[in-house]
Amino acid sequence: MYQYDAIDQQLVDERVAQFRDQTRRYLNKELSEQEFLPLRLQNGLYVQRYAPMLRIAIPYGMLSSTQLRKLADISCRYDRSYGHFSTRQNLQLNWPKLEDVPDILAELAQVEMHAVQTSGNCIRNTTTDQYAGVIADEIVDPRPYCELIRQWSTFHPEFAFLPRKFKIAVNATESADRAATQVHDIGLHIKKNDAGEIGFKIIVGGGLGRTPMVGVTICEFMPRKDLLTYLDAIIRVYNQQGRRDNKYKARIKILVKALGIEEFRNRVDAEWAHLKGKESTVPMSEFDRLTSFFSEPAYAALENKPEILSSKLADSAGFARWYERNTFEHKKPGYRIVTLTLKKAGQAPGDATSDQMQKAADLSDKFSFGELRVSHEQNLVLADVRQEQLVELWEAAKEAGFATPTLGLLTDMICCPGGDFCSLANAKSIPIAEQIQETFNDLDYLFDLGNIDLNISGCMNACGHHHVGNIGILGVDKKGEEFYQISIGGASGHDASIGKILGPSFAQEEISTVIQKLMNVYVENRSEDERFIDTYRRVGITPFKEAAYAKAN
Amino acid sequence: MPKLIKNGGIIDNAFIWQQDPEQKVTPNSIIAAQKWLSEKDTIGCVAGIWLDAGDGIEFLQDVDLTQFDVIGVNFPAFTDGRGFSYARLLRERLNYQGEIRALGHFIPDQLGYLLRVGFNSFQFNEEVDLEKALALHKPFSIAYQGDVSDPRPIFLRR
Numbered sequence: 001m002y003q004y005d006a007i008d009q010q011l012v013d014e015r016v017a018q019f020r021d022q023t024r025r026y027l028n029k030e031l032s033e034q035e036f037l038p039l040r041l042q043n044g045l046y047v048q049r050y051a052p053m054l055r056i057a058i059p060y061g062m063l064s065s066t067q068l069r070k071l072a073d074i075s076c077r078y079d080r081s082y083g084h085f086s087t088r089q090n091l092q093l094n095w096p097k098l099e100d101v102p103d104i105l106a107e108l109a110q111v112e113m114h115a116v117q118t119s120g121n122c123i124r125n126t127t128t129d130q131y132a133g134v135i136a137d138e139i140v141d142p143r144p145y146c147e148l149i150r151q152w153s154t155f156h157p158e159f160a161f162l163p164r165k166f167k168i169a170v171n172a173t174e175s176a177d178r179a180a181t182q183v184h185d186i187g188l189h190i191k192k193n194d195a196g197e198i199g200f201k202i203i204v205g206g207g208l209g210r211t212p213m214v215g216v217t218i219c220e221f222m223p224r225k226d227l228l229t230y231l232d233a234i235i236r237v238y239n240q241q242g243r244r245d246n247k248y249k250a251r252i253k254i255l256v257k258a259l260g261i262e263e264f265r266n267r268v269d270a271e272w273a274h275l276k277g278k279e280s281t282v283p284m285s286e287f288d289r290l291t292s293f294f295s296e297p298a299y300a301a302l303e304n305k306p307e308i309l310s311s312k313l314a315d316s317a318g319f320a321r322w323y324e325r326n327t328f329e330h331k332k333p334g335y336r337i338v339t340l341t342l343k344k345a346g347q348a349p350g351d352a353t354s355d356q357m358q359k360a361a362d363l364s365d366k367f368s369f370g371e372l373r374v375s376h377e378q379n380l381v382l383a384d385v386r387q388e389q390l391v392e393l394w395e396a397a398k399e400a401g402f403a404t405p406t407l408g409l410l411t412d413m414i415c416c417p418g419g420d421f422c423s424l425a426n427a428k429s430i431p432i433a434e435q436i437q438e439t440f441n442d443l444d445y446l447f448d449l450g451n452i453d454l455n456i457s458g459c460m461n462a463c464g465h466h467h468v469g470n471i472g473i474l475g476v477d478k479k480g481e482e483f484y485q486i487s488i489g490g491a492s493g494h495d496a497s498i499g500k501i502l503g504p505s506f507a508q509e510e511i512s513t514v515i516q517k518l519m520n521v522y523v524e525n526r527s528e529d530e531r532f533i534d535t536y537r538r539v540g541i542t543p544f545k546e547a548a549y550a551k552a553n
Numbered sequence: 554m555p556k557l558i559k560n561g562g563i564i565d566n567a568f569i570w571q572q573d574p575e576q577k578v579t580p581n582s583i584i585a586a587q588k589w590l591s592e593k594d595t596i597g598c599v600a601g602i603w604l605d606a607g608d609g610i611e612f613l614q615d616v617d618l619t620q621f622d623v624i625g626v627n628f629p630a631f632t633d634g635r636g637f638s639y640a641r642l643l644r645e646r647l648n649y650q651g652e653i654r655a656l657g658h659f660i661p662d663q664l665g666y667l668l669r670v671g672f673n674s675f676q677f678n679e680e681v682d683l684e685k686a687l688a689l690h691k692p693f694s695i696a697y698q699g700d701v702s703d704p705r706p707i708f709l710r711r
Binding site: 005007010011014015018021022030031035038039121151152154155156157158159160161162163228236239240244274278279280282283285286289 | 635638662689695704
């Protein structure tokens with residue numbers, strides 16, 4: 001895991017001091033509301049429906065147990081004893097007091113954490129695959145590259161006031177894209193060329209929100225040494241030419257779409273010609289330095305499927321189910337990647353109590369070298385668990401509410417905080433998640449349905465990524481009443497696509513019935529082992545639409 | 554005489570930022586760059602020119618910038634980040650060595666960023682307390698990226 005040196009620490013400490021002064025001046029009315037707004041946003045502080053919301057950065061989703069304990073402690077002492085893990089691998093606190101935020105930040109700085117650029121019109125926290133470094137088919141570990149981007153983007157003097165927010169995600173495997181890179185402002189795919197050199201396929205102009213788009217490739221292979229100069233060029237073009245007259249048309253996707261990728265690429269290349277090969281070209285020594293922070297932990301030489309695991313798999317259907325769904329193959333024999341799900345019925349997806357955070361930290365110490373990751377799907381991951389300890393971990397995870405064996409299934413939903421917390425939302429999203437969890441509580445049935453991404457957003461801003469859910473649910477407001485629009489056919493992996501809206505929106509109480517009807521169409525039409533998304537792609541929207549809107553008689 | 558912050562101190566402002574194109578041009582004037590370019594043969598000597606957001610710097614490529622004491626950059630809103638690049642490009646690409654002055658709607662809390670991209674003078678709105686603004690001059694003692702004062706990113710300096 002990356003560890004701060006004196007420079008990193010000093011910057012974060014100075015940021016705390018700066019924000020403490022800004023908060024003081026705001027409370028003294030020396031800074032206007034309007035002036036304080038972007039300053040606090042660049043420090044992750046929103047003013048929400050009931051209280052400020054503080055979004056704490058978890059760079060590329062990596063957490064040490066010490067850091068998670070600190071988050072538990074902070075959420076307990078400054079908030080209501082829980083936090084919300086977001087799709088961008090951050091942690092959001094929903095009830096901090098504005099006056100307390102400088103103290104919270106100072107405490108975070110003690111464990112090498114901060115809230116820098118987690119909001120505002122600047123380059124946000126870079127995200128990546130939660131299985132980075134431990135999966136077999138990875139080209140290289142993307143985390144050193146994420147850290148490089150973190151540093152380059154932190155307090156970038158030229159790009160702190162972009163037309164709109166700017167999100168970058170990195171992926172390094174051919175078999176999966178767990179970071180939804182194609183729906184980011186910039187998606188980076190780490191590649192190795194025929195000469196064995198590492199570089200990036202660069203995708204630009206993806207995004208969700210009001211105008212969802214899958215990004216387009218601007219460059220097939222950019223050598224890694226040129227990454228930062230090329231990113232500078234892309235963002236400089238965007239900063240200069242992106243629209244500033246209308247915030248809904250200000251994202252880079254609109255610029256790329258308006259110019260066409262050819263013209264956009266030409267402009268970036270023209271800019272890059274001035275930057276290529278200059279000081280920001282990254283030397284090999286820096287890649288080596290960053291890579292050294294992500295070296296392998298002290299793995300033991302182990303055999304796959306030890307006796308204790310095999311016998312438990314044979315004896316316990318519950319364990320076998322959890323093993324099959326919530327654990328994932330590790331590159332090292334005798335190890336397994338384990339997801340601690342935050343999707344227990346009755347708890348908002350992605351929420352963790354302070355107590356759960358403490359427990360997850362304890363589990364990581366005991367079973368996974370004291371490290372955790374936060375996933376795009378709002379779960380926690382223990383990346384390096386000995387297979388011989390899986391049974392023990394399962395028991396402990398069950399006790400803490402982390403073992404709902406539904407990873408990747410219909411009820412492993414992505415869900416934004418919605419109208420219960422967020423002042424932007426048009427509708428609540430958490431009660432919809434609850435309704436679906438209650439309805440689809442038969443594990444055998446869920447297993448039979450297989451992998452389905454269901455994403456819920458409380459408004460057009462699409463924090464719940466509804467556009468790229470195989471099933472997407474969007475809260476809409478109709479004359480003061482909350483309704484829900486359903487789309488199907490979205491996907492966020494290498495096969496990214498934007499879902500199609502089924503038709504008129506539904507009342508809140510109808511949602512789980514409609515989802516049930518969609519599942520029936522799927523089950524009737526699927527060929528063996530065909531995923532929901534593939535059936536949809538084969539048979540089209542019509543049968544789903546007909547079923548969803550069919551009258552009871 | 555109105556004051557401004559320049560090179561880390563508070564000094565008298567010797568120049569007049571002319572926003573109104575009808576206003577009479579004097580040798581103390583900072584006039585709109587586009588106006589200067591189209592009327593430079595008749596306009597006479599000026600202290601400098603100012604760029605508006607959206608102007609870019611490309612049209613100054615073939616202009617001898619040493620004739621100006623100052624180049625201003627207008628921020629229509631402090632959230633409009635285009636001017637940050639203008640200063641940087643004036644320094645790095647057009648090699649302009651003179652004064653680059655921030656004009657318009659920027660705020661003291663942006664000083665750290667503005668300095669790093671090459672601004673060295675700041676003409677604030679009247680209501681800004683310059684002493685207090687000066688205290689915000691340098692919020693960070695180090696930086697990850699290269700900038701106008703030192704183009705080396707952190708990995709060349711660690």
